[in-house]
Amino acid sequence: MGREWEQHDEVEVDATPEQVWEAIATGPGYDSWFMGRTEVVPGEGGAVRTDLGGYVMESTVTAWEPLRRFAYRGDETPDGRFIAFEFLIEGREQGSTVLRLVTNGFLPGDDWEAEYDAMRKGGAMYFATLVAYLTHFAGRTATPITAAAPVVPDARGVFDRVPGALGLAAEPVAGDRVQVTPEGLPAIDGVVDFVNPDAIGIRTQDALYRFVRGFIGPMIVTHHLFAEGVDRKETEQAWRAWLTRLSA
Known part of the structure; x- marks a missing residue:
């Protein structure tokens, strides 16, 4: 047993498409709002590696369209567990940007509900942190x-x-x-x-x-x-x- 899941988030931020791309598609950008330390190997087929202090999450870049679309998918475990992210960027007038994030994956086992709840809450926090970064610290590196x-x-x-x-x-x-x-x-x-x-x-x-x-x-x-x-x-x-x- 298990569950496939999908989450959609959308926000308009007072940041340029270039600043949004820098935040979501580079290692220093990720380090400014996401957990651990992240390295991004650019280009489709590249990699996203996030070091959580000994445990490294490995993902493959599945879409690379600068200033428009960036997606990657985590390595699948033997029981089918994975998580994938897709960021969509749309520039607006006056320099603002609409950012859409689609997160999806699979949670195995009969007790997936508790893990899904924790993942949903954690995802909400990190999306809010990304929005806070783009709103108040865009262009800076943490x-x-x-x-x-x-x-x-x-x-x-x-x-x-x-x-x-x-x-x-x-x-x-x-x-x-x-x-x-x-x-x-x-x-x-x-x-x-x-x-x-x-x-x-x-x-x-x-x-x-x-x-x-x-x-x-x-x-x-x-x-x-x-x-x-x-x-x-x-x-x-x-x-x-x-x-x-x-x-x-």
């Missing part, structure tokens, strides 16, 4: 920061402590102000720009912060820092220490 909390029995409980640790209400909403200095890290001064049951996003003048409860495994942070001179290794260590304290 340093991607990924860190995981220790594995503990109550991963949900760790995520539930995040709002309090950020000085937010237990159930934050988009638009809430955030002014906090996490121990061992620079101050965060911004607004909540995304919330769902498994993720909290914060936007500042020079960063997109993302706090995520993993479907399987520990909670993670996947931040995108646009300030100059960020030491990625040192910053990831600092966020890992923050997550460790949160998990204690």
Whole structure:
């Protein structure tokens, strides 16, 4: 048993087709809004490789039409699991762009519902992060920061402590102000720009912060820092220490 699924997203952003293409079809562009670190080998038959800290997602580019269409499909596992993405770009007057994303795949097994729900929520967060990037940081490149909390029995409980640790209400909403200095890290001064049951996003003048409860495994942070001179290794260590304290 299993399920084929498909998701459609569409948005008009105040960014040019060139800026949108750069965001979705280059490694530095992906690093500015997606999880992990990504390398794109251009052209149909090329590759998209996303390193999640030891695990690498491998995909093949299935469509490459610069400024118009970009698609890729993940390698299929023996049980038929895969995920594929298709981005469609349409320039509009006044320099704006309509971006459409079609995501589809197959989830094997009788318990696909829970995984599909987590994938749907995660997809919503990353599409919102892409929109935030194109709206507020188009043309800039971020340093991607990924860190995981220790594995503990109550991963949900760790995520539930995040709002309090950020000085937010237990159930934050988009638009809430955030002014906090996490121990061992620079101050965060911004607004909540995304919330769902498994993720909290914060936007500042020079960063997109993302706090995520993993479907399987520990909670993670996947931040995108646009300030100059960020030491990625040192910053990831600092966020890992923050997550460790949160998990204690």
